[in-house]
Amino acid sequence: MAKFGTKSKAGKLNIEEMRKLINKKSGMDVAYRLDEDNPTEVKDWIPTGSRWLDGIICKGQLAGIPVGKVTEIAGLESTGKSYMAAKIAANAQKMGIDVIYFDSESAIDPAFLERAGCDLGTLLYVQAQSVEFVLETIEDLLANNENRMLFIWDSLALTPAVSDIEGDFNPQSSMAVKARILAKGMSKLTVPIANTQSTFLVLNQLKTNITRSPTEALTTPFVTPGGKAMIYSYSLRIWLTKRKAKASFVLDDKGFRIGSECKVKLEKSRFGTQGRQCAFKILWGTENVGVQDEESWLDAIKGSKHLTSSGAWYSLTMKDGSVKKFQPSRWMTAMEDEDFKVRVLEVMDEEVVQKFDQRDGDADDFYGEVDENSLTDSA
Secondary structure (H helix, E strand, O other), rough: OOOOOOOOOOOOOHHHHHHHHHHHOOOOOOOOOOOOOOOOOOOOHHHHHHHHHHHEEOOOOOOOOOOOOOOEEEEOOOOHHHHHHHHHHHHHOOOOOOOEHHHHHHHHOHHHHHHHOOHHEEEEEEOOOOOOHHHHHHHHHHHHHHEEEEEEEOOOOOOOOOHHOOOOOOHHHHHOHHHHHHHHHHHHHHHHHHHHHOOEEEEOOOOEEEOOHHHHHHHOOOEOOOOOOHHHHOOOOEEEOOOOOOOOOEEEOOOOOEEEEEEEEEEEEEOOOOOOOEOOOOOOOOOEEEEEOOOHHHHHHOOOOOOEEEEEEEEOOOOOEEEEOOOHHHHHOOOOOOOHHHHHHHHHHHHHHEEEEEEOOOOOHHHHHOOOOOOOOOO
């Protein structure tokens, strides 16, 4: 019999016994055998509304916004962040995921959400009173709701901390307060988000990087609010910038602005695709709100051996060896042919997903800048 104050001799524990001991100590499942169940693996993806973007997010597969992770969509003004988020919300609802939309900008129009495909009856809109309120509310919902949830925060940049609300307008009085709150909050939320297979989508603003270093200004032209802790929390960072310096708006036949031309870059990706880029139009001034997905597919397959051009005409080689000709201005008309559309998707999968996965081709073909003048004009 062991004497009081002494430890009994430790025995040998196998991997399963150690797992049970750790989980018992924690009070929940935190220890896993990765050959049986990998809690870090993304098991599901929410489509973004752009097949091209979905194709560059994860190496070797068609993906989207990763379920169980934290994702940032940041952009310049008028690049369609909220419109893209609305489309993601609609796609999440189709997957049976509850959507909770935190709005700090008071700019969400119910009619706009409906045009994006959202079911207002199953979407919960919450006014984002403060950073603390958003984080604490998410923590409470994760602890009390067994359903999968998508939290959309629009936007982090414009949500004040409590000290900002109660204090004066002097920025020195609350310097770095928000960053410290976010650091603590995200350290508490990351694991519960993963365990509940929920998703946190943070919308943010891109701000010009004001620096004295010319080199840094060129290599890092933009920064986002929130501090370093948020950057480490993100599994995926999608940055939207204007495609052209001056003519970044989509115009209708009468010259009215109905959308934006966006250039997209994966600023961070834990799925082997950091630095990849694509481009598309986002419409917000018409009944059809969201990414103009099919219009961008021509740009996605340019450079394929199956697509050739001669003058004003393009030729796509079909799977049976036949050739279908079309003009870029008539791209959407050509897409009405189901066989043509199926072939485009096959070529797109080969060019965007398979070639990158197999490292087939020049790296600049995947990481290089998207041609500023290549976006299909199919009006």
